[in-house]
Amino acid sequence: MDLWNLPTLELAKRLLGMELIHTNQQGTTSGIIVETEAYLGPEDRAAHSFGNRRTPRTEVMFHEAGTIYTYFIYGMHVCFNIVSGPIDKPEAILIRAIQPVNGIEIMKDRRGNIKKEVQLTNGPGKLSKSMGFSLEHSGLKMNECGICLKEKVAVPPQEIEAGPRIGIQYAEEAIHFPYRFWIKNNPYVSR
């Protein structure tokens, strides 16, 4: 897929409007990606891979584009990323929010008592739980483990907004980099 040859910032924008699909024994869940964040490897203080830091966890970021990178954070949550950039260039895109399309009942089942549909997937930890993503997916590749992407809605450039990323106050000069992208006026973006 030549999608994976795009520069990470371009890919982060291209992913908006695409449908992310996960099928396992419980069934199929899917949603439109409405919010992403780019993490640009060695030069990006906010990235896990800043300075080419290489550990069992970040190892996956050095793999080829299209590899799935999931990690555990705050002791309770899974975040779902797609590795981008060339091999040995540890860049990745964090999926922050999606808009549920299929398998909404399965999502509610996984999340427990959720009243509003929008609450299912409007944050990185939430969408991971709703979609059934776990640490076991880290290092696997898209299309090879029941997870895939599909072209869905074309999002024109004027419908895309950019701004600073969330939750990286420690990142000094990188705090203000406008590497977060979302679809304008979409109710399913986080916060």
Add this chain to the structure above:
DNA sequence: AAGAAGATTAAA
């Protein structure tokens, strides 16, 4: 070997 902090969330 032990402690601190983090790409978060839900509940008070």
Add this chain to the structure above:
DNA sequence: TTAATCTTCTTG
């Protein structure tokens, strides 16, 4: 505002 509580990095 805070608790929940896991992985990795830092320091001793």
